[in-house]
Amino acid sequence: MPHIFEAEVVSAILRHMNGDHVDDNLLIARAFSPDGGEITEAVMTGLDGDAGVWLVTRDGATSELRVEWPGGAISERPAVRRAVVALYDIACERLGVEPRPHA
Template identity: 45%
Template structure:
C-alpha cells in the first residue's frame, strides 16, 4: 500500500498541530507515547499508520511514534485521530479536555 500523505500534506498537518495544539502534543506524548516527563513535543511527521513527534525529555529531543487506531487512507481521518489521541491522553492523565 502507498502512503496517502504527500510531504506537503504532512507539512500542513504538522504546522497546524504545532501552531494550534502544542500543549495537546505534550499531553499525547506523555500519556500515549510512554514519555511522562516530556516537557515539549512537536509533530515531526506522519504516515498512514502513525503520527511522529519530536519530544523533549530531560532536555534531550527524542523521537516518539504513536500509532493510529486504524490505517488511514484519507487526510480528513487525521483530524479524527488527533482528537481521539488528545481525548485518550486527557482520560489517561485525569485531565479535563479543553476542547
C-alpha cells in the first residue's frame, strides 16, 4: 500500500506544479508516456508514495498517466521535491533537453 500524503500537502504540491512548472509537467508527460501521439497538455492531478499522476491531453483526448518515483517509494514531504526533480532530469535526458540548474 503506498504512503498517502495529507490532503493539504498534496494540494500545495499540485498548486506549485501546475502554477510554476507547467512546462515541466509537459516534459515529464512526454518523456514517460507509453502511448503515441503528441501530448499538448499535462496537469499534475495527484501523487502518493509510489508515483505522481498527470492528466494528459493527446490528440484531443485526455488520459491519466501514472509515473513511479525513480528512487522508489517515498513517505516524507521533502522527498516529493527530490522525486519530481529526478523525473524532470530523466525526462530531459530522454528527450535531449538541456536541464536547467536546480536551486
